[in-house]
Amino acid sequence: MKFAVIQFPGSNCDRDLLNAALKVGAEAEFVDYRTTSLEDFDGVLIPGGFSFGDYLRSGAMAGVAPVTKAIKEAADAGKPVLGICNGFQILTEVGLLPGALIFNDQHTFISRDESLKVVNNETAFTRGYGQGEDVVYPVAHGEGHYYCDDETYDRLAANNQIVLTYNENPNGSRNDIAGIVNEKGNVLGMMPHPERALETLLGSDDGLKLFREMTKWEANHV
Amino acid sequence: MSRFIEPTADDIRNQKLYAEMGLTDAEYDKVIDILGRQPNYTEIGIFSVMWSEHCSYKHSKPFLKQFPTSGERVLMGPGEGAGVVDIGDNQAVVFKVESHNHPSAVEPYQGAATGVGGIIRDIVSIGARPIGLLNSLRFGELTEANNRRLLRGVVSGIGGYGNCIGIPTVSGEVEFDPSYDGNPLVNAMCVGVMDQGKVQKGTAKGVGNKVIYVGLKTGRDGIHGATFASEELSDESESKRPSVQIGDPFTGKKLMEATLAAIDQPELVGIQDMGAAGLTSSSSEMAAKGEAGMNLYLDQVPVREEGISPYEMMLSETQERMLLVVEDGTEQKFLDMFEDFELDAAVIGEVTDSDRLKLYYEEELYADIPVQPLSDEAPVYILEGRKPELDEKAYDYSKKDLNKVFDQLIEHPTHGAKNYIYEQYDNQVGSNTVRKSGFGSGVVRVEGTDKAIAMAIDGKSRYVYADPYNGGKEVVAQVFRSIISTGAVPLAMTDCLNYGSPENPEIYNQLEESTKGMAEACRALETPVVSGNVSLYNENRTASILPTPVIGMVGLIEDVNFMEGISIEAGDAVYLVGETEKSFAGSQIEKLLDNEVSKAVRNIDLELEYSRGMTLRGMLEGGDIKKISPVGRGGIAVKLAQLASFHGLGLDAEIELDGEDLFAENASRYIVTAKPGQDIKDAVEIGRLTEDGFRIKTRDVTIERDLAEVAGAWEGAIPKCMTSVD
Numbered sequence: 001m002k003f004a005v006i007q008f009p010g011s012n013c014d015r016d017l018l019n020a021a022l023k024v025g026a027e028a029e030f031v032d033y034r035t036t037s038l039e040d041f042d043g044v045l046i047p048g049g050f051s052f053g054d055y056l057r058s059g060a061m062a063g064v065a066p067v068t069k070a071i072k073e074a075a076d077a078g079k080p081v082l083g084i085c086n087g088f089q090i091l092t093e094v095g096l097l098p099g100a101l102i103f104n105d106q107h108t109f110i111s112r113d114e115s116l117k118v119v120n121n122e123t124a125f126t127r128g129y130g131q132g133e134d135v136v137y138p139v140a141h142g143e144g145h146y147y148c149d150d151e152t153y154d155r156l157a158a159n160n161q162i163v164l165t166y167n168e169n170p171n172g173s174r175n176d177i178a179g180i181v182n183e184k185g186n187v188l189g190m191m192p193h194p195e196r197a198l199e200t201l202l203g204s205d206d207g208l209k210l211f212r213e214m215t216k217w218e219a220n221h222v
Numbered sequence: 223m224s225r226f227i228e229p230t231a232d233d234i235r236n237q238k239l240y241a242e243m244g245l246t247d248a249e250y251d252k253v254i255d256i257l258g259r260q261p262n263y264t265e266i267g268i269f270s271v272m273w274s275e276h277c278s279y280k281h282s283k284p285f286l287k288q289f290p291t292s293g294e295r296v297l298m299g300p301g302e303g304a305g306v307v308d309i310g311d312n313q314a315v316v317f318k319v320e321s322h323n324h325p326s327a328v329e330p331y332q333g334a335a336t337g338v339g340g341i342i343r344d345i346v347s348i349g350a351r352p353i354g355l356l357n358s359l360r361f362g363e364l365t366e367a368n369n370r371r372l373l374r375g376v377v378s379g380i381g382g383y384g385n386c387i388g389i390p391t392v393s394g395e396v397e398f399d400p401s402y403d404g405n406p407l408v409n410a411m412c413v414g415v416m417d418q419g420k421v422q423k424g425t426a427k428g429v430g431n432k433v434i435y436v437g438l439k440t441g442r443d444g445i446h447g448a449t450f451a452s453e454e455l456s457d458e459s460e461s462k463r464p465s466v467q468i469g470d471p472f473t474g475k476k477l478m479e480a481t482l483a484a485i486d487q488p489e490l491v492g493i494q495d496m497g498a499a500g501l502t503s504s505s506s507e508m509a510a511k512g513e514a515g516m517n518l519y520l521d522q523v524p525v526r527e528e529g530i531s532p533y534e535m536m537l538s539e540t541q542e543r544m545l546l547v548v549e550d551g552t553e554q555k556f557l558d559m560f561e562d563f564e565l566d567a568a569v570i571g572e573v574t575d576s577d578r579l580k581l582y583y584e585e586e587l588y589a590d591i592p593v594q595p596l597s598d599e600a601p602v603y604i605l606e607g608r609k610p611e612l613d614e615k616a617y618d619y620s621k622k623d624l625n626k627v628f629d630q631l632i633e634h635p636t637h638g639a640k641n642y643i644y645e646q647y648d649n650q651v652g653s654n655t656v657r658k659s660g661f662g663s664g665v666v667r668v669e670g671t672d673k674a675i676a677m678a679i680d681g682k683s684r685y686v687y688a689d690p691y692n693g694g695k696e697v698v699a700q701v702f703r704s705i706i707s708t709g710a711v712p713l714a715m716t717d718c719l720n721y722g723s724p725e726n727p728e729i730y731n732q733l734e735e736s737t738k739g740m741a742e743a744c745r746a747l748e749t750p751v752v753s754g755n756v757s758l759y760n761e762n763r764t765a766s767i768l769p770t771p772v773i774g775m776v777g778l779i780e781d782v783n784f785m786e787g788i789s790i791e792a793g794d795a796v797y798l799v800g801e802t803e804k805s806f807a808g809s810q811i812e813k814l815l816d817n818e819v820s821k822a823v824r825n826i827d828l829e830l831e832y833s834r835g836m837t838l839r840g841m842l843e844g845g846d847i848k849k850i851s852p853v854g855r856g857g858i859a860v861k862l863a864q865l866a867s868f869h870g871l872g873l874d875a876e877i878e879l880d881g882e883d884l885f886a887e888n889a890s891r892y893i894v895t896a897k898p899g900q901d902i903k904d905a906v907e908i909g910r911l912t913e914d915g916f917r918i919k920t921r922d923v924t925i926e927r928d929l930a931e932v933a934g935a936w937e938g939a940i941p942k943c944m945t946s947v948d
Binding site: 054 | 378381382385386387388470471472473475476563564641644645646647648649650651652653654655656667782783785786787
């Protein structure tokens, strides 16, 4: 598996994500946001942080960057696309995932280790986890409140698209949602940072399984 | 005929316009001596910022000279953007602390944000990639609405900048004390790591070499910021809000990456951040260091709007800018690179052999100043200090309700949990943070190695006020304790001297005595000073702040993996290391019960400090003990409450001391956690960590609480103040 790690101006979890992919034995390369094709890659990783400073609205500028079209093509082609934090915000901004990320309820940035539950272990991303398994990933966001209307929520629930929920909701997200997949199951967006949870020395290695499963994409995804 | 309408040289003299810029009559006369004529408006503006306390250290230079600045591992000491220290394997750690007090007082968000941005650029301009941010904050008590407003603004400003640029904020400290009412302190520290071969200097050399400007377009923001930072705050300070700069962390991030890329180019001659006094200090300091002259063509400077005069341009403190000198003929390569990063850049001048800084705008000469005297002949003032009378005070808190004192101290914001603050900072971006804010120093691994850098910051102003000389020693010792508590070997330090007006003899004495003490401690603890900053004139409407030297220190952990798997659990024994003395001058119990600081001697034995610290450090690294917590504000009682609350564990302790001793704050003491029966020098086993309950028994007083009560008070200390909508 060879992953593209998208670099927008201002992306700051890009190195972390590249290192995560390398750590589980995948190939990975940085790809500039001005790139228009991702055909050479088997999967796409959209890092966290801030794209273009996010002064306007999280992901708004990234949503109209040249590489976005290529990300959509990769998603359409069934390649795995993982957006973490700002990456999740971008995925909702461009419509690859439903809903939106709005300001945390307390209107302050929140950074801490968060206890989460894998509520769907049937995706090709989460197959390595037990159903209902508790994991710890750090969160670090100002706009992490997942918002969607009732109709969208019902559809997410009915299709089993909710993958990760907070055990102690830190931001007001609807029904504690921390991460969702698209209907086809190949686009995953989440606010917490599994790429920061790869070593017990740093607090948690619960993110390892996620990246390991992604390297087995061909076999896993049906 | 000039295209800008400005006061003439005669206007400046006759109307004493220089006085508004912060220059004295004598300083103005000295400018005339240097130039051999009266300065014009641009020139007097340049002298006024370069000779401000902020840029010239005119009142503090003699004190700074006392500090030891060299050592086996020191690769570059003070004088450049930041200090550089060897960490082995041809790598180096680069760090510095800087204040942004005055801007934060009038505009807390931007003041704090640009403080962070500025210190990051200092580190980056040396060639290092930042791996950690720290901050030391002081506010008045949170019972005042204005202090809550300042705390909110400062914390979101620090987070707003640091989170966006993507550098983890891994440690910090804060104290709330009425002396900081209306004059908060915001000291930001940045730590970076680099390959030793890439260390850059801010120098302009080689006649004909080109001067490149890169970063944000220059606007009129922050004009005279350095001068503003060197005055006392007053009712008029609010009107100086335009002197506060505006941060742009997105451009800051692009500039950081672009600068690190530029530093990899062999054709780069020198680079300096445009910080305080912007284009003026960067250009003149680079020329001075390179022993060269420089011509700048200011009409080439990228500007945000039309009609910005050379005076405004030279004094603007627009953020996110760097000045580079590159080899003649290679300028296009750099401009192309910066274009790829989508940054504004332009060639704005060249290095000359004239020894003069000459500023042109559309071929008209606006300033012609000899380079060396501008920086070297800045005035230095040596004033008379006055030693205060010592108070003849005998402390006796034995009759006080010490249980109540305990409750009041742990729920005070100074001693309580700081989650409210540090959870607003991204502390793990980069995925190398081994220890983050919460309880103890930050530890960040050097990417791709087993090494880690421990980093801490602290300042104990009440001790310095009580006894400037020994208090100065203690401030250094306190940070030393924090660093050894991670298992790291302390390497070197940086200082930020926050004081009131040096023109007040008592404050001058505080500066004199405390820096003497600090210098002694640096020698004894083998932590030379490699960088620093001075912030004077910290006075509000009625009084001066407590003397607040803040020390930032870094230490090296050779193999951080020893931390893996250490768990603090019920059944662990708790030890008190060091003798407890009835030392209450500058203590928190004194603040609470007497509402003053007595001027009384505080004792500290630096030799003992060093040997005890290094012994404990080795035991932690070797796995003989699990945790080291230095005893600080609030004494043993507060430290034990914090330890239990942080780990969610109970405590059962009996100490052969008087009840009041629980709140004594003498030096060189630690609470250590280890398995029972461990042999630790100068230590007594005082009890155990338990599943539940919290009890400390002394000869005459017992403090007994539910753990939930203690932890709840500790956790709620700041949130309970911040819930009201101001």
